[in-house]
Each structure stands twice: as structure tokens, then as C-alpha cells.
Amino acid sequence: MQPSSRRICPRRVASLASVTVLTLAVGTSATRGHLTPDPATGGAIAQAHSAALRPCMIHGHVGVQMSEGIPTVSGYARSAGTVHALTLMIDFSDAPGQGRALTRFAEFFPQTRRWFATSSYGRLDYRPETPIRHWLRMPKPFRSYGIERGAPFDPGYRALIRDIVAVTGPKVDFRHYDLLNVLVTPNAGPSALDTVLSVTFAANTEAPDADGVPITNASFIYGRQDDGSGSYAMTGYRVLPHENGHIFGLPDLYTQEGGGAAGHWDIMSEDWGADNDLLGWHKWKLGWLDDSQVSCATRRGTAEYTLTPLGRAGGRKLVFVPIGSTAGYALELRTQEGNDAVVCRPGILIYKVDADVDTGNGPITVYDSQRNSGGCTRSPNVQAELSDAPFAPGQTFKDPKRGIAITVTEADLSGDYRVHVTRR
Numbered sequence: 001m002q003p004s005s006r007r008i009c010p011r012r013v014a015s016l017a018s019v020t021v022l023t024l025a026v027g028t029s030a031t032r033g034h035l036t037p038d039p040a041t042g043g044a045i046a047q048a049h050s051a052a053l054r055p056c057m058i059h060g061h062v063g064v065q066m067s068e069g070i071p072t073v074s075g076y077a078r079s080a081g082t083v084h085a086l087t088l089m090i091d092f093s094d095a096p097g098q099g100r101a102l103t104r105f106a107e108f109f110p111q112t113r114r115w116f117a118t119s120s121y122g123r124l125d126y127r128p129e130t131p132i133r134h135w136l137r138m139p140k141p142f143r144s145y146g147i148e149r150g151a152p153f154d155p156g157y158r159a160l161i162r163d164i165v166a167v168t169g170p171k172v173d174f175r176h177y178d179l180l181n182v183l184v185t186p187n188a189g190p191s192a193l194d195t196v197l198s199v200t201f202a203a204n205t206e207a208p209d210a211d212g213v214p215i216t217n218a219s220f221i222y223g224r225q226d227d228g229s230g231s232y233a234m235t236g237y238r239v240l241p242h243e244n245g246h247i248f249g250l251p252d253l254y255t256q257e258g259g260g261a262a263g264h265w266d267i268m269s270e271d272w273g274a275d276n277d278l279l280g281w282h283k284w285k286l287g288w289l290d291d292s293q294v295s296c297a298t299r300r301g302t303a304e305y306t307l308t309p310l311g312r313a314g315g316r317k318l319v320f321v322p323i324g325s326t327a328g329y330a331l332e333l334r335t336q337e338g339n340d341a342v343v344c345r346p347g348i349l350i351y352k353v354d355a356d357v358d359t360g361n362g363p364i365t366v367y368d369s370q371r372n373s374g375g376c377t378r379s380p381n382v383q384a385e386l387s388d389a390p391f392a393p394g395q396t397f398k399d400p401k402r403g404i405a406i407t408v409t410e411a412d413l414s415g416d417y418r419v420h421v422t423r424r
């Protein structure tokens with residue numbers, strides 16, 4: 001058993017109050033069962049990767065709790081195939097559910113299921129399941145659990161999970177599920193505009209058991225991520241795929257400074273505002289890309305690659321240029337399609353992936369092809385400066401120290417882009 005720890009990562013909502021999210025990721029788990037990692041894969045992508053991709057399977061050193069490395073360490077829920085998400089709506093005597101519990105459920109579904117289907121090109125069949133369709137009243141008032149921003153797993157969340165298990169009784173067999181979503185009545189705790197309480201305990205080796213299996217991966221959703229712009233019905237669900245992203249092993253990309261490192265290019269960076277997708281790196285990490293859709297640029301000299309839009313199924317999606325065993329540059333084509341609702345300057349997104357940088361500390365850095373431009377979007381809650389980050393035909397990214405140059409050469413009529421990667 002490893003000691004538990006936690007991180008508190010404040011994030012900003014554009015022109016609104018600072019909000020905070022807490023992500024707990026504790027070590028790894030060798031436990032088996034449901035609500036726990038897939039025994040066969042350890043929650044990570046299972047396929048044996050081709051030898052040509054090995055140099056691109058970067059990994060962090062021991063001590064990085066939630067790493068961008070591939071493969072994902074064991075302990076997380078599996079991220080491909082059919083995933084059964086036990087989804088419970090809970091309320092309290094001092095925060096009674098208002099309206100029907102299924103109305104709360106409808107704030108997140110079917111949107112979340114659809115988001116995963118689109119982002120994964122159909123590889124993640126996410127099934128939210130509600131064996132109990134009414135509010136589950138907790139035995140103690142909300143305030144007695146001591147749940148606030150930064151609350152650790154013990155004692156509040158342990159008590160809450162135990163109470164949830166007790167109250168569900170024989171109606172729920174926890175062995176049938178891969179992960180747990182707890183949709184808390186939105187009147188419990190502060191407004192999400194003041195404090196984001198939503199939190200995930202992933203790969204949690206200290207989780208209590210239910211029906212003989214540990215509740216290793218659980219997301220708790222509080223409040224409503226409603227910025228008052230009138231878009232809540234369209235975008236309010238997005239906190240759930242973000243929190244579930246942690247359950248599949250993805251780290252937070254925002255930092256103390258907010259979304260300035262990765263912008264709106266990944267839901268693990270910004271989950272307020274208009275729809276966005278995941279980075280191609282994350283799709284590979286989650287097992288949503290075949291090896292044939294990923295190229296590992298290791299050779300000296302110049303190589304040409306054709307990339308198809310990330311939001312569209314099929315074709316090459318990701319070129320990775322490794323720089324050592326822990327980091328590298330990723331290239332992908334981002335356009336306004338699929339889950340990417342607001343791409344104002346399509347092109348080749350270039351970013352650094354560093355598997356040695358932990359969640360919340362900036363494991364991904366997007367390079368801005370138009371620095372200090374102010375960006376091209378006016379969409380609310382979208383980090384503006386990086387919105388025009390993609391490289392267009394004729395533009396080059398250079399790392400002179402390592403002798404690497406990446407040039408976007410052309411966009412063809414079908415919408416594919418060609419890039420040249422040169423390594424000295």
C-alpha cells in the first residue's frame with residue numbers, strides 16, 4: 001500500500017472568479033475486480049506496440065504520480081471497449097435534491113456518452129447506468145462530511161463512499177461496474193463559479209470495498225459549471241468527461257496560471273466553455289489510435305508525413321518526435337470538427353509532452369505559432385492566446401539545440417496536411 005497524497009490545482013475561468021479542482025491520484029494498484037482496473041490490461045492500453053513506436057513510448061521516473069507516459073501504469077479503469085459507469089445521484093438533509101434525480105442525470109447524459117464515442121472514434125462504448133433512479137439520501141448532513149476545496153480522501157470521502165454503499169443496499173452490485181460517478185445535488189456546497197469541488201479519486205489503493213471489490217476509481221461532481229453565458233445546456237456536462245479522464249489515467253494540464261500551457265486543445269486543460277477534444281497524445285495513451293495512425297520520427301534527415309484531421313475517424317493522426325526517454329514533440333492536425341467546436345485557425349498543433357512532469361505542473365506545453373497575438377477566438381472561457389497556436393503551411397517550428405525542425409509544407413484539397421520533420 002502506498003501513502004495517499006493529493007494535489008490542489010487552481011484553475012481560472014476566463015473573466016470569472018478563480019476556481020479550484022482537486023485531483024487525487026494515489027500510486028498504483030494491483031487489485032482486481034470491477035470498479036477497478038481491467039485485470040487483463042491494468043487499465044492501460046493493452047496492445048503490444050510495434051517496435052518502430054517503442055522510442056516514442058516515453059515514460060516518467062518513479063515518483064510521478066499521474067504521468068503522460070505510455071503505457072499508463074496499472075490501477076486506472078480501462079479506456080476502450082464497453083465501460084459500465086455506475087451513476088448515482090445523492091442528496092442530503094441540509095441540501096435536499098430539487099426536482100427529479102434523473103433531471104440531474106440529464107445534465108450529463110447522453111452528452112458524456114456521445115463525447116466519448118466521438119473522441120474515441122467509437123472505441124469507448126461508455127454506458128452510464130442508473131440502477132437507482134431517485135435521489136439517494138445520505139444518512140448525515142452534507143456539512144458533516146467536511147467536504148470542501150482540497151478535502152482529502154480521509155475522513156470525509158471514505159465516510160461518504162461507505163454511506164453510499166450502505167444506502168444502495170442490495171439494489172446495486174458493485175462488481176458489475178468499471179467506475180463510479182456520484183452526481184451530487186447542485187445545492188450542496190458553493191457555486192462552481194466560486195469553487196469547483198468536483199474531484200476524482202483514481203487508482204486509489206486505499207478505497208473501501210463494496211460487494212468485495214474496492215471502489216478504486218470514482219468521480220464526484222458538484223454544482224453546475226454555469227458561467228451565465230446561456231451555454232450551460234450545451235457545455236455544462238464537460239466537467240464529467242474531464243473527471244473521468246483522470247479515471248482513465250490522464251493528468252490535469254492546467255497549472256497555477258490556468259490554461260496557459262495547453263489552452264483549449266484538451267478537455268484536461270479546459271472543461272469550461274465550448275466543446276473541445278483530447279490531444280492526439282491522449283488518444284494514443286487511451287488506446288483510441290492504432291499503431292498505424294501514429295508515426296515515431298526517430299531517423300536523421302528529413303521525413304514527410306501526411307496528417308488527417310484529429311476530429312475525423314481514420315488516417316494518420318499523430319507524429320511524435322522523441323527527445324530522450326521522457327519527452328518529445330507531438331504533431332497533430334486540429335480543425336473545427338468532431339468534438340472541436342471552436343477552432344478559429346486550423347493547422348498543425350505542436351506541443352511538448354513531458355512524462356516526468358506531474359499532473360497540474362504542466363506536462364503538456366503547446367507552442368504558439370503566433371505569439372502575443374491575443375488569439376483568434378472570442379468564445380467565452382476559451383484561453384484566447386493559444387487559440388491561434390496551430391502552424392499553417394509555410395511555418396516552421398525549430399528546436400536548434402537538438403537540431404529539430406518541423407515545417408508544415410501544404411494542405412491538400414481533401415483537408416490533409418503535409419509536414420516535414422528534420423533531425424540533424
Ligand SMILES: [Zn+2]
Pocket residue numbers: 021022023242243246251252
Ligand atoms: Zn482535473
